[in-house]
Amino acid sequence: MSCGGSDKNKVNCMECGIRKDSLFKDLDDEEIVLAESHIDLQRQCKPGEYVISEQHQAKSSYILASGCVILGTYLEDGSRQIFQLALPGDVIGFGVNKDNGYFAQAISDVKVCVMSNTSLDNLVKNHSAVAMRLIENLAKSNSSYQQYLLSLGRKDARQALAYLIMDVTERLKKQVPGCSLDKSEGCFFPLNQEAMADTLGITKVHVSRVISQFKKEGLIECSHKKLKVLNQEKLGEIGNYAASI
Structure with a gap:
């Protein structure tokens, strides 16, 4: 089941509890207001609901505002393989231009800020600080995935x-x-x-x-x-x- 309710009016980056650890960490107040305008909506998910499913093409990126999300895939025998745990401040779905190939499932009450990939691309192009934070986020995910592979193999x-x-x-x-x-x-x-x-x-x-x-x-x-x-x-x-x- 995909996530349910959403509410654009509840997006408030200025007072967000994870602002200091998010993509917008290094933006001043004026830039924060501009960045907030790129967020389409905030979506709420309950445990077990999917932020992203394997069957759908990703057209948006998701900033995890609160809660925890697992990323993984279902194998041919029906078993589940988890390869990442996303926590507040992490970005999910960025750079995926076709079928996801993985799912992102809430394992607690979750709030995600949804940005179209086009909006995030524009934000990255106009704010080098956001681009650097996104690179850091992706590098951290890559390091985590490398350690995950090591755990499985050695x-x-x-x-x-x-x-x-x-x-x-x-x-x-x-x-x-x-x-x-x-x-x-x-x-x-x-x-x-x-x-x-x-x-x-x-x-x-x-x-x-x-x-x-x-x-x-x-x-x-x-x-x-x-x-x-x-x-x-x-x-x-x-x-x-x-x-x-």
Whole structure:
């Protein structure tokens, strides 16, 4: 099911909670107003709804204003392969000129700002700061995808899951307003065990087993969709994770 409601009147880039981490980070107030005029609408999605489906041609780009979205594809046997997690500030769908070849699905309540590819192209041409932020965003996505391939090809399940947990928690800390890994109750962790399994290409049972091991070793705590890394140094060592990546 595709996302439902939308409301142009609710777009307010000036007061947006992710302004400092978005494409418009380096724009002044006057430029922000101009950039906002390029946004067609803001769309709201519920968990399970699709921002982008594999079957439709992409004519727009989406700036994730809040919530979490998974990008992936369905294989011939009906299984799902996830290759990216999008967080607030990330851009989805840019540069796709024909059938998407992947889906983007909300896994929490989500708001996306929708821009036609033509509008975004014009904005990039007229604002070098936006162009640079878009390049940074794409480079970050490329780096994340490279690490994902490495996890599938060279790391065992324990190493791959340690890397995934570290990467997601570090990104949440940087990109989700109000999320702090120092909170005693932990931070909202958007990927359930099924999603982690579909990301790493292993079974849900295997994920559950490794998570239980991590908990017994005092590396993590998790409950009620929240996760806290208790020993970042050790977990990062297991996953060969460098926060600067």
